[in-house]
Amino acid sequence: MASLCSGFVLSSQLSPKPNLHFSKTNAKPLPTSTFRTKPNCTKQDQSTPISRHFVLVHGACHGGWVWYKLATLLNEAGHRVSAPDLAASGINPKRLEEVNTFEEYSEPLMEVMEAVPADERVVIVGHSNGGLSVALAMERFPQKIAAAVFVTAAMPSITNSYVAITKKLFEDVRKDRKDSKDVSGPRRSFLFGPEDLRTNYYQLCAPEDVTLATMLVRPGKPFFDSSIKRDDFVTAENHGSVSRVYVVCNKDRALPRRTQIWMAEMSPGTETIELDGADHTPMLSVPEEFFRHLVDISNRKGAFSFKKLK
Numbered sequence: 333m334a335s336l337c338s339g340f341v342l343s344s345q346l347s348p349k350p351n352l353h354f355s356k357t358n359a360k361p362l363p364t365s366t367f368r369t370k371p372n373c374t375k376q377d378q379s380t381p382i383s384r385h386f387v388l389v390h391g392a393c394h395g396g397w398v399w400y401k402l403a404t405l406l407n408e409a410g411h412r413v414s415a416p417d418l419a420a421s422g423i424n425p426k427r428l429e430e431v432n433t434f435e436e437y438s439e440p441l442m443e444v445m446e447a448v449p450a451d452e453r454v455v456i457v458g459h460s461n462g463g464l465s466v467a468l469a470m471e472r473f474p475q476k477i478a479a480a481v482f483v484t485a486a487m488p489s490i491t492n493s494y495v496a497i498t499k500k501l502f503e504d505v506r507k508d509r510k511d512s513k514d515v516s517g518p519r520r521s522f523l524f525g526p527e528d529l530r531t532n533y534y535q536l537c538a539p540e541d542v543t544l545a546t547m548l549v550r551p552g553k554p555f556f557d558s559s560i561k562r563d564d565f566v567t568a569e570n571h572g573s574v575s576r577v578y579v580v581c582n583k584d585r586a587l588p589r590r591t592q593i594w595m596a597e598m599s600p601g602t603e604t605i606e607l608d609g610a611d612h613t614p615m616l617s618v619p620e621e622f623f624r625h626l627v628d629i630s631n632r633k634g635a636f637s638f639k640k641l642k
Contacts (some may be wrong), residue, residue, distance in 0.1 A: 391460030395422020487601035
C-alpha cells in the first residue's frame, strides 16, 4: 500500500531510478570500533549503476512514514526501499488489542523478507525498538541479509538476551516521560506525548517533522511473551552469521550514548559508526549523512540485487 505523502512504497519494493553508481570503499570494518569520518560513496561510472535493496524497520508507536526523507534519498539514488508498517502501526489495519505476541507484531516484516528473491541480499535497518524485529529477521532469513544495521536500537545477540536488555534499559533510560502516557486497555500500552517527542526524540529535527510525528504516532506496547524471551530467540548459526553494524547517535536524549555503545559491545564483532549531532531520529535530523553511511555499508558488505537498473 503506497503512502499518500512520501512517494515511496511501505510494504513492497520500489522501482529503481537510473544514472547513479556508488563506488566500493576500501575501509575495513573493525569490531566495536567508532569512527566519524565521511564514508566513501562518490559517484563513479554512470554506465553501470547498481541497485541495492534497503529494508527499513521503524520503532515503537511509529510507522514506515518515519523514513520518508531517507527513503527519498535512497530512491533518488536508484535504490529500492521497503518500509513496512509493523502490526497495529502506521497504516497497518490491525488494532493493538489484536496483536498478542512479538511474532505477530513483526509479521509484516517477515512477509517482506519472505518475498525477497533467493539471489538477493538486502541491507536491513532497525531503528530503536525496531532492532528487535530486525533480530528476528536475521534469525529467520540470514542468507538474504548482507548487513543488519541497528540505529540507536535494542540489539539482542547470542551474548545479550532480551531480558538483559530490558534490565539495562530500565537502569539507564531517563525516568521523566513528560506527557507520554500509559493507555488503558486489556493489555498495557503507551503513547508518546507531543512534548516528549519534541524534547527527547526529535529535539534536533525540523518543526514540521515533530508535527508529523504527533499526528501519526499510534499506541504501542512492550512484548514480554515467550516468543521473544526464549533462549533460542537468536542463535549463532543464523543470527550470528549476519554482518552487524551499530549506529550510535551521540545527541540522543531517549537512549543514552553509553547504553548504545554497550549494545554494540555486547555483540562481539559488531562494527560501530557514530553519527555526530544526531538525535534519536537520525533519519529526520541528519538524513544526508545517514544516507551516505548506509550506501557505504551496502557497498562494503556485499549487498546486491540482480534487478539491475536500465
